[in-house]
Amino acid sequence: MSLGSILGHNCSPPVSQPDVLPRLSREYERKRGRRGLAVVGSSSNGSEPSSNGASPSSKGKGSASGKSLDERILSGEFTDQGSTKERITRPIRKALAKDPVGPGRNIALKLAKAGKEWKAAAAVRMPEARGDIREIIGQPVFVPLQKLATIYGKVFRLSFGPKSFVVVSDAEVARYMLMTNASNYTKGVLSEILDFVMGKGLIPADGDVWKARRRAIVPSLHRKYIENMVRMFGDSALHGVSSLQQAHQAGKSVEMENFFSRLTLDIIGKAVFNYDFDSLTHDDPVIQAVYTVLREAEYRSTYPLPYWNVPLFRLIVPRQRRCQEALKTINRTLDSLIAKSKRVFDEEDQEFGEDFLSDEDPSILHFLLAGGDEITSKQLRDDLMTMLIAGHETTAAVLTWTLHCLADRPDVLARLQQEVDTVVGDRTPALDDIKQLRLTTRVINEAMRLYPQPPVLIRRAVEDDVLGGFSVAAGSDIFISVWNIHRNAGYWSNADTFDPDRFPVDGPIPNEVTEVYNYLPFGGGRRKCIGDQFALFEAVVALAILLRRFEFRMAPNAPAVAMTTGATIHTSEGLLMDVVPRTTNGLNGTPILEELAMPERTPVTCPSNKTATLIP
Numbered sequence: 001m002s003l004g005s006i007l008g009h010n011c012s013p014p015v016s017q018p019d020v021l022p023r024l025s026r027e028y029e030r031k032r033g034r035r036g037l038a039v040v041g042s043s044s045n046g047s048e049p050s051s052n053g054a055s056p057s058s059k060g061k062g063s064a065s066g067k068s069l070d071e072r073i074l075s076g077e078f079t080d081q082g083s084t085k086e087r088i089t090r091p092i093r094k095a096l097a098k099d100p101v102g103p104g105r106n107i108a109l110k111l112a113k114a115g116k117e118w119k120a121a122a123a124v125r126m127p128e129a130r131g132d133i134r135e136i137i138g139q140p141v142f143v144p145l146q147k148l149a150t151i152y153g154k155v156f157r158l159s160f161g162p163k164s165f166v167v168v169s170d171a172e173v174a175r176y177m178l179m180t181n182a183s184n185y186t187k188g189v190l191s192e193i194l195d196f197v198m199g200k201g202l203i204p205a206d207g208d209v210w211k212a213r214r215r216a217i218v219p220s221l222h223r224k225y226i227e228n229m230v231r232m233f234g235d236s237a238l239h240g241v242s243s244l245q246q247a248h249q250a251g252k253s254v255e256m257e258n259f260f261s262r263l264t265l266d267i268i269g270k271a272v273f274n275y276d277f278d279s280l281t282h283d284d285p286v287i288q289a290v291y292t293v294l295r296e297a298e299y300r301s302t303y304p305l306p307y308w309n310v311p312l313f314r315l316i317v318p319r320q321r322r323c324q325e326a327l328k329t330i331n332r333t334l335d336s337l338i339a340k341s342k343r344v345f346d347e348e349d350q351e352f353g354e355d356f357l358s359d360e361d362p363s364i365l366h367f368l369l370a371g372g373d374e375i376t377s378k379q380l381r382d383d384l385m386t387m388l389i390a391g392h393e394t395t396a397a398v399l400t401w402t403l404h405c406l407a408d409r410p411d412v413l414a415r416l417q418q419e420v421d422t423v424v425g426d427r428t429p430a431l432d433d434i435k436q437l438r439l440t441t442r443v444i445n446e447a448m449r450l451y452p453q454p455p456v457l458i459r460r461a462v463e464d465d466v467l468g469g470f471s472v473a474a475g476s477d478i479f480i481s482v483w484n485i486h487r488n489a490g491y492w493s494n495a496d497t498f499d500p501d502r503f504p505v506d507g508p509i510p511n512e513v514t515e516v517y518n519y520l521p522f523g524g525g526r527r528k529c530i531g532d533q534f535a536l537f538e539a540v541v542a543l544a545i546l547l548r549r550f551e552f553r554m555a556p557n558a559p560a561v562a563m564t565t566g567a568t569i570h571t572s573e574g575l576l577m578d579v580v581p582r583t584t585n586g587l588n589g590t591p592i593l594e595e596l597a598m599p600e601r602t603p604v605t606c607p608s609n610k611t612a613t614l615i616p
């Protein structure tokens with residue numbers, strides 16, 4: 001969940017392409033024009049990564065005052081004015097100093113001395129950027145934060161109205177917060193916002209609940225499980241191949257962000273609770289419900305008045321009623337999956353051990369049940385919902401932005417395809433193959449540097465602390481801008497350029513340790529992502545399978561690719577591509593993709609009562 005989820009964003013589910021994939025969120029379609037909150041300034045609505053990794057421009061649409069962010073920064077609007085006392089007394093001191101001999105001159109001298117001290121004291125105060133809430137609308141929030149960090153430095157306070165946040169853009173400070181003094185930081189505002197959907201799940205939970213749940217869940221992702229998942233990634237990606245093939249045969253372009261969102265939803269459903277959403281081929285109320293609550297989480301983070309805390313409003317406001325219904329649908333589904341998994345467990349006679357993997361139900365849920373974990377069904381639902389959300393849009397966003405990066409770099413793409421052709425060819429990649437798909441992995445590593453998901457990590461200080469030499473009071477909300485760290489020219493050469501070769505294929509897979517916290521795609525320290533390996537393997541397998549079989553080209557009528565933030569970095573208008581089967585593999589000239597048998601499809605009706613458009 002990103003800063004966008006807290007301060008605002010243009011929430012953006014996978015962008016539906018009516019002719020190609022079923023629609024996910026009609027509500028979103030209507031709301032697409034809505035502008036969410038951003039932070040400070042007035043850059044364009046959705047920055048434009050039109051060339052690879054290019055630093056998004058912050059110029060563009062004017063602010064309420066009609067000035068661009070650049071102009072406002074230059075005018076000193078966000079510049080800390082030093083000591084307020086010194087500033088207020090300055091004109092008095094100047095006036096008194098005009099008295100050549102009288103008492104005024106003495107007072108002026110005293111004021112000058114005091115002013116010096118006040119200024120010195122103010123010098124160690126954290127730099128502060130001030131904004132107007134009206135200004136903070138309609139852009140990916142991490143973009144102005146990047147600009148402000150170049151002015152205000154590695155740790156600064158961002159204040160607008162009564163709200164104030166500390167923004168951290170420094171690797172060393174991030175390491176301190178995530179690792180050295182991690183116990184001083186909770187998820188703060190993130191837990192408050194996610195409570196209605198994740199409750200005390202692993203992402204928002206703190207303290208003893210977090211400790212206990214992490215201890216219970218991490219072992220479920222053991223090697224045998226991951227091996228099994230890798231096979232499932234392959235099967236799911238092949239299912240996706242068939243959808244893309246159909247789109248091609250129908251002469252349709254494909255909105256790839258939507259495609260990846262569906263693919264990763266199908267995967268995470270099977271991985272976490274052995275449920276086949278099959279969202280690549282149809283929409284159903286459960287899928288709609290998942291997206292309804294995801295979008296609601298984003299909406300709640302942008303809306304200034306938390307009216308949904310009043311029970312009556314939850315009953316009478318239509319979107320809140322829809323959200324309650326969606327939650328009921330999801331809870332019903334989860335309850336029935338939990339019951340089913342329990343039944344399977346009662347009937348199977350497999351011994352539970354540390355690498356337990358049920359033949360019939362190899363899901364995380366089943367591992368947790370078989371492990372005899374004594375938890376309430378509410379806690380179990382919170383855990384499942386957390387993993388569903390954590391593992392879904394993140395991986396979808398990584399795949400989307402990886403493909404976007406590759407679209408501008410045919411040279412890298414050609415090398416990548418050659419690697420895939422050589423290492424796996426038409427086979428489905430197994431765990432051992434993934435180790436050999438080194439360039440494929442580096443391409444994903446680099447895309448995650450340029451487009452970290454989420455771009456900002458959120459924390460709240462439990463006790464007073466000192467960050468980068470500045471005092472931070474207990475209760476302060478803090479954003480670690482991974483985006484800023486990943487694009488810091490002091491840490492990275494050509495920081496805004498997509499360059500997978502910066503991570504040599506014969507070196508280690510980059511992570512926060514190898515890159516000394518300059519690189520945090522999965523966070524770091526004790527709250528590091530538990531699904532890092534799962535997600536990386538999933539992305540490698542999906543990319544290898546797709547790039548072996550297709551060429552992806554921007555569709556001639558594709559809208560420019562721009563960013564907008566939700567829980568992750570979304571595209572503002574989708575990633576519309578022509579997907580053309582590769583006819584030769586570049587090595588022996590043989591056709592790659594056999595004609596695929598088309599499964600029978602019947603139209604389905606979405607909850608909005610509109611007929612969903614099926615593939616294609």
Ligand code: HEM
Nearest residue numbers: 202203390391394395453457521522523527529530531535
């Ligand atoms: C490419 C995909 C993914 C990315 C980029 C990603 C990124 C992250 C990041 C940055 C964090 C740390 C958040 C923080 O410190 O505030 C995190 C935490 C977490 N992730 Fe992932 N994640 C991905 C996939 C997954 C998957 C597939 C799962 C589940 C199977 C998962 C489950 C979790 C959980 C449960 C946490 C919370 C851990 C804790 O607080 O103890 N993630 N993820």
